[in-house]
Amino acid sequence: MDEYTKFYRELNENVQNDEDVYTRLMNKEMHVLNTINKVVDMNKSNKVKKISLLDQPARILLKNTVKNVYETFQELQKGKNNIRRVFGKRHRIFYLGFFIVMIALLLMIIYISDE
Numbered sequence: 506m507d508e509y510t511k512f513y514r515e516l517n518e519n520v521q522n523d524e525d526v527y528t529r530l531m532n533k534e535m536h537v538l539n540t541i542n543k544v545v546d547m548n549k550s551n552k553v554k555k556i557s558l559l560d561q562p563a564r565i566l567l568k569n570t571v572k573n574v575y576e577t578f579q580e581l582q583k584g585k586n587n588i589r590r591v592f593g594k595r596h597r598i599f600y601l602g603f604f605i606v607m608i609a610l611l612l613m614i615i616y617i618s619d620e
Contacts, residue, residue, distance in 0.1 A: 566603070573600035 561569075573596070580591045592598055 569596075570600045570604050570607070573597050574604050577601060 573594075577591060577597065592601070
């Protein structure tokens with residue numbers, strides 16, 4: 506009979522431990538689920554808060570301008586003849602126009618300083 510009680514106690518302890526492990530696993534799963542929901546909510550809120558091109562800081566505007574001019578020249582060198590594909594990318598015309606205005610201002614400053 507002593508063996509049966511020992512077996513019963515061990516079995517009962519294993520069942521209680523399994524319930525404890527199950528509870529811990531469910532708590533971890535809820536924590537992971539809450540974290541994923543927070544990330545999804547943050548991603549949705551960031552999509553709503555899109556920054557206008559003109560509201561960007563100057564360094565980001567210059568960085569994007571240089572990047573777009575470089576990518577445009579790279580695509581033109583590769584021989585992509587479809588102008589809509591090269592210049593039709595998002596905001597590319599704005600950045601190229603901004604680049605042309607910067608070059609024009611630079612040339613105007615050089616011209617005025619020569620006089």
